[in-house]
Structures are given as C-alpha cells and as structure tokens.
Amino acid sequence: MKILGISTGTKNGNNDTMCRIALEEARNLGAEIEFIHVADWNIEQCSGCVACSRGLVMGKGMICTRKDDFKALYEKMVDADGVLFVDPIFESGATGLFHAMCDRMGPGHDTGMLLGLNSKLQEQGKEPLDHKYFKQKAVSFVGIGGSDWAVRTETDHAMLAMSPGWKVVNNEYFSWCKDVIMQDDKVERMKEIARNLVEAAQDMIDRNLMIFDKENDSLSYWKGTPGACPHCNGNAFYIHPGTTTAECELCGLRGELKVVDGAIKFEYDPACEHHAHDILSGKALHGKDIFENEGRLMNLHKDPEFQARKAHYTAVIEPTPSPSKNN
Ligand SMILES: Cc1cc2nc3c(=O)[nH]c(=O)nc-3n(C[C@H](O)[C@H](O)[C@H](O)COP(=O)(O)O)c2cc1C
Numbered sequence: 455m456k457i458l459g460i461s462t463g464t465k466n467g468n469n470d471t472m473c474r475i476a477l478e479e480a481r482n483l484g485a486e487i488e489f490i491h492v493a494d495w496n497i498e499q500c501s502g503c504v505a506c507s508r509g510l511v512m513g514k515g516m517i518c519t520r521k522d523d524f525k526a527l528y529e530k531m532v533d534a535d536g537v538l539f540v541d542p543i544f545e546s547g548a549t550g551l552f553h554a555m556c557d558r559m560g561p562g563h564d565t566g567m568l569l570g571l572n573s574k575l576q577e578q579g580k581e582p583l584d585h586k587y588f589k590q591k592a593v594s595f596v597g598i599g600g601s602d603w604a605v606r607t608e609t610d611h612a613m614l615a616m617s618p619g620w621k622v623v624n625n626e627y628f629s630w631c632k633d634v635i636m637q638d639d640k641v642e643r644m645k646e647i648a649r650n651l652v653e654a655a656q657d658m659i660d661r662n663l664m665i666f667d668k669e670n671d672s673l674s675y676w677k678g679t680p681g682a683c684p685h686c687n688g689n690a691f692y693i694h695p696g697t698t699t700a701e702c703e704l705c706g707l708r709g710e711l712k713v714v715d716g717a718i719k720f721e722y723d724p725a726c727e728h729h730a731h732d733i734l735s736g737k738a739l740h741g742k743d744i745f746e747n748e749g750r751l752m753n754l755h756k757d758p759e760f761q762a763r764k765a766h767y768t769a770v771i772e773p774t775p776s777p778s779k780n781n
Pocket residue numbers: 463464465466467468469470541542543544545546547598599600601602603604629630
C-alpha cells in the first residue's frame with residue numbers, strides 16, 4: 455500500500471511536520487510512504503484554455519497545455535492508494551496553491567469526462583484509458599490555521615476529490631495552531647487520521663474497487679463527524695435569497711433547510727439525487743453537459759454572427775500590458 459502525503463505549507467513548517475507525523479504512523483502500519491512539499495514543484499495555475507475538455511470531447515486523450523510538474527504530481531496521486539493533503543488555512547479557506555491544484559484536477563481528470571473519453575476512444579477503435587485512472591482511492595484533508603477563521607476550508611479541500619471521484623475519509627481543520635506540533639491532542643488526531651486512511655485504502659485494495667464499479671456509490675469511508683449534507687457530509691450551503699431552498703456547495707444537491715429537534719436539517723428530494731456530483735450518475739451528467747457545451751462552443755467559432763460580435767467587442771479596448779511580463 456502506498457500512502458502519499460502532500461503539504462502546501464512552508465518548507466519544514468507546521469503543515470510539513472503534521473503531514474510527516476501522519477506518514478510516520480502510516481509507515482508504522484506497513485504502508486510505503488512518500489512526501490511531497492508542493493512548493494518545491496512547479497505547479498502553474500490553470501490558464502482556462504479548456505484544451506483538456508476539448509481533448510476529451512474529441513477523443514484525443516488527456517491533454518494539458520501547461521508544461522510543468524502537475525502531470526507528474528497527478529501520476530503520483532494515481533499510483534497511491536491513499537493521499538493526505540495538509541494545507542495552511544488562508545482567508546478562512548484553502549491556499550492559492552491548493553486551489554491551483556484543484557483547478558488543474560478539474561475537467562481534465564473528472565471521472566465523468568474520462569468515461570466520456572473512453573467511449574470516444576472505443577468509437578475510434580483505439581485503446582481505452584489505463585484502468586489505473588479509475589482506481590478508487592482514500593483521500594483525507596487537514597487544514598491548519600493560526601486563528602479560528604476557517605469555515606470555508608473543508609469545502610475548498612473536498613472539492614479536489616470531487617473531480618476524480620475519490621472517497622474522502624477525514625476532512626477537518628485545526629485552529630489556533632501556530633504551535634501545533636506541541637499540541638498533543640492535534641498530533642494524536644493526525645495519527646488517527648493516518649490510521650483511518652490506511653484502513654480505508656486497505657479495504658479498497660481488498661475489493662479492487664474501481665470508481666465505475668456498481669458498489670462504489672453506496673460505499674462510504676467517511677470517518678469524520680456526519681456533515682449537514684447527508685449526501686457528501688458537506689457543511690456549506692448556498693441559501694437562495696428569501697427562501698428555505700439551499701444548495702450543498704460541495705455535491706450540488708438542492709433541497710430544503712428545516713429545523714428538526716432544534717437542529718438545522720437539509721432534506722433533498724431523492725428524485726434529484728442522481729444529479730449529485732459525488733456519485734457516478736451525477737458525474738456522467740456533468741460530463742455529458744460539458745461535452746455538449748464544449749462541442750457547441752467549438753462549432754460557434756465558425757458562426758459569422760459569433761465572429762462579428764467577438765471582433766466588435768475585442769476592438770473596444772486593448773488590455774494594459776503587465777509591467778513585468780512580455781505578453
Ligand atoms: C496569506 C495568509 C492568510 C492566512 N489566513 C488565515 C486564516 O484565514 N485563518 C487561519 O486560521 N490562519 C490563517 N493564516 C495562518 C496560516 O494558516 C499559518 O501561517 C500556516 O498554517 C502556517 O503553516 P506552515 O508553518 O506550514 O507554513 C494565514 C496566513 C497567511 C500567510
């Protein structure tokens with residue numbers, strides 16, 4: 455079993471150390487461990503060029519125009535059975551570096567899209583993607599903050615697992631943690647998170663669990679406190695103004711917020727469950743939407759009316775050049 459720890463903190467800072475604490479525990483349980491300090495790697499921001507989506511739509515494969523280390527980082531994650539992310543809390547949520555990884559994980563590695571690519575490859579009589587890209591894996595997230603401003607953290611983090619469809623085991627944050635490695639309860643919790651990750655990864659290995667397997671959707675490896683969203687354990691909701699209608703910011707399910715026995719309860723219509731982004735039907739639906747919309751836009755580029763509008767607005771004003779970059 456391989457457990458990969460990924461830290462986005464400063465070199466040998468608290469996040470690196472907490473990640474290593476968990477990795478040591480995983481190694482004690484027999485796992486092979488690897489540690490990546492992401493700031494040492496060259497991870498560029500997603501440019502938004504959508505070459506990845508188009509590559510999948512056109513059956514060309516997994517493409518990214520960024521020539522940096524993300525592909526290698528992704529392959530490290532693919533090879534691992536369990537991945538632990540430890541990320542400093544910035545402005546109550548994930549760091550920019552984490553968001554960059556999350557965007558890069560986006561459409562190009564979304565299971566719904568990859569399954570769409572496989573259908574295209576099959577149509578073209580080509581080899582499908584290697585099964586390793588559909589192997590289920592256990593993922594946990596820990597955010598570490600210097601204060602108690604933190605409530606966006608879990609949602610930001612779990613989003614990274616949403617595109618590939620990996621199973622989240624623990625997702626939590628530690629506040630008031632400038633001296634975290636001296637806080638024994640946090641150190642012990644980190645070890646427990648490692649044990650949970652190893653246990654979940656072992657079960658997935660034993661089952662040889664693939665994301666497209668029938669049983670995948672019904673299996674939960676969640677070891678945290680049950681979240682307000684009974685579907686994905688998310689705790690952040692968008693409340694549609696002036697209504698009790700709310701949308702889970704993580705799995706996208708829409709439902710009603712009610713007070714039941716003194717606590718807020720989120721109830722969704724089971725008939726809408728197939729839309730949820732954390733199950734295969736939702737991923738397939740989302741993939742189909744992207745395939746259709748990306749295809750439509752590609753055709754629109756040949757439309758004279760579209761070309762005329764684009765030319766008109768482009769002529770309105772040139773962007774101010776960067777003072778430091780040649781572009
Ligand atoms: C730009 C920035 C924003 C921060 N925002 C928060 C915050 O919103 N909440 C919080 O608890 N800590 C915040 N912090 C503190 C960091 O989470 C803390 O410095 C970090 O966990 C230290 O990790 P390291 O030792 O691994 O680098 C912020 C730090 C920086 C640099």
